[in-house]
Amino acid sequence: MTETPSWQEAMMIAASLGAPVPAHPVPLAEAIGATAAEELRTRIPLPHYDSAAMDGYAVSGPGPWRLDPVGSAEPTGGLDSEPHRTSGTRPLPQGCARAVLTGGLIPEGTSSVLRQEFADDRGGWLHLAGDRTDDPPAAARGDLTPGRHIRTAGCEAPAGTVMVTEGTVLSPAHIAYLSIAGFDEVLVRSRPRVTVLTTGDEVISRGMPQPGQVRDAFTPVLPTVLGSLGARPVQVHRVGDDRGELDRALDAAVDASDLVVTTGGTGRSGADLVRRALTDRGTVAFSEVAMRPGHPTMAARLPSAERAVPVVALPGNPLAAMVALRVVVQPVIEAMLDRAPRPVSRVPTEPVQPSRVDRLLPGLLAEDGLWRTTEATGANMLRGLAAAQGLLVLPREGISDGGEAVLLDLPW
Template sequence: MTRSSWSDARRIAHAAGVEQRSQVVDSVELITALGHVLAAPLVSPIAIPHYASSAMDGWAVAGAGPWELVRGAAAERARSVGLEVGTAVEVLTGGLIPTGAVAVLQREHGVVEETADALRLGLSPQAPRDEPAAGRHIRNAGTESPAGTILLDQGTRLGPVHLAVAAGGGFDRVPVVPRPKVRLVLTGDEVVTSGVPGAGFVRDSFGPSLPGVIASLGGVVTSSVRVRDDASATAEALGTTTLGTTALTEPPARRAGEVIVTTGGTGGSRADHVRALLRDAGAEFLVDGVEVRPGGPALLARLPDGRLVVGLPGNPLAALLSVLTLVQPLLAGQQGLGLPPLRPVVLASPVDPTRSETVLRPYRAVLDADSAAVTAEPSPWHGAAMLRGLADADGVLVHPGTGAAAGTVVPSLDLPW
């Protein structure tokens, strides 16, 4: 087994995803679009805001004051045909500004007095001397975006605020990239799915976590099966029972685009069957181990029918960090996104050398008292089976296995969840 460098493994996984990128564009309702990636730019058909509106509760005024305050039917007419000079009409925040209005006098700065023949609006004693200046508290049409503006770029992963922007542009549906479909195959005789595990057993941490992790990467888990450390059962779960056999006389039907993610079974013990089964099925190993700790046994293979298989280690931290190494770049490529970027951080404490080319280690962002700069504090819980550090993390350090001193700038990955 020739292991790939961590950087190469990410690059290979991303390229494999790009190869399988779907050219299909789905149109989904805005309310269900959360987490999807836009397949095309979202161009606003309207100006935003699409009418002149008030930024304050108060009165729309025409000309210099004091003003005659119109109400009732006269106010409705003024809102539809416009204000005459010397008049005012009440407006609420977001309300339509009638034509002819030059400003909005906010409620705190106005006083209404009743005279024998009309209501008069004037300035309160507390009002600023320049109140109301021309255009004050009026949001003109198109202030945020003229019609024809690109509101959201192609490739945007839609979060809650993006959906609000799309709604503001009048969209009911948006064009999106189909979400990658992922099957989970969870292995291990020692895994229990409920209660407190006894000696020699461990609680399942992948069943509750991986669907959410996959969703944070834009994918969707279509099925999840759990198998014992048995070669036949694992082959059946992988769907490799007929691949690579002499009985197979025709190339298998192409199923490119499907991703299988396995947990455990990637080592070399008698209980580990994933690698051997993939080889028997004629799989091409794109990544056959990674020069990284934790997560060295992780793999990426392509089956003869085009399906991609990501084999994650069985230890929880090693597996979830291997998701960042292989699954995140793969799904990003399938969705037309770039390789997730690294960003530099400054170490708050040193990291020791280890026997690996690259080390992945959760960190917390902390404020340095002397410099007032934010630095990265490596987690003390970074063993392959420890999840506490990742649960508490702001990101993941990608530091060299030779170690690094405090104050060193090292690359890091943001957490996608």
């Protein structure tokens, strides 16, 4: 056990707690937002045939061109009934032109595609528009450049090109890309099941809190945030300040979940039952983190019937819990999904005085181009987080004039 890791060390330890969850195939339409469990490569060239990039005519040679029918019918000179596949089923003789639509199959022997607006049909013969005056427009002449307006097979991606790597979070663009490559389903990581246990007899879920009471800031928020990180919240339970009730809730949670997240009860007083329960029952990975807010965050493993389940115990103060969620919970979920950790960035900030410990505070970009902490950044406060664009890491050694701070993105 690492007694008090830095926030960076806590992220690495947290990631080591999360073993990848199983994978299963799903239809493409259900895979948006899921994590690819394997590398996927193109099975065919993209596009998989030479096709027209414009509506117009496949032409062979410099012209003028005799209009050649698409199928067995006589030439009509129009494009209204042009089917995509039959335009290229026969070679195109030299000196001929054949109607073709965008995406249509290019016939063998085609030198270029002449756009429809530059084509002049004169009784079964096709001429460049404007050549009655021996002065066709330059754009029309450009259409006769060999290969013009022809999308060659494989010009986007040859067969065998890597489309997505293992661990990629599949976006709508990925799904569309896989679809045109002929995939019907994709192997993805299952969403890790998460149970949330909120504690504290003083916490109420409705109405205006009275002195000595606080409103529940976690139940309305944590399931959605955990879902956005790729997890599947399965249960959210309120647990009273009773050790027997907490033990029973933990037993049920580890049996039903891949990850358990608790809130509150992580201090060191006799009333902080979560800390005592994890210390008594589990294998503690770390008992606190060298950061403010979020110092009393714990991580442990609790045994279930078949495995050990990671448990992250967040502090009861709302801002402290949200900071710990980003630093500890997110890396566990990323590891379970076999995703690469989110990259951190460095941003310019105003000078910061040294302090006793690293501070991770809500920050936003000011008009002068510098990042600054927001107002109201106490461990129990949420106003600053509501206005924030990220978490600024202010190191204990301080930041000099012209220096930079690490910026962690927020998981929403």
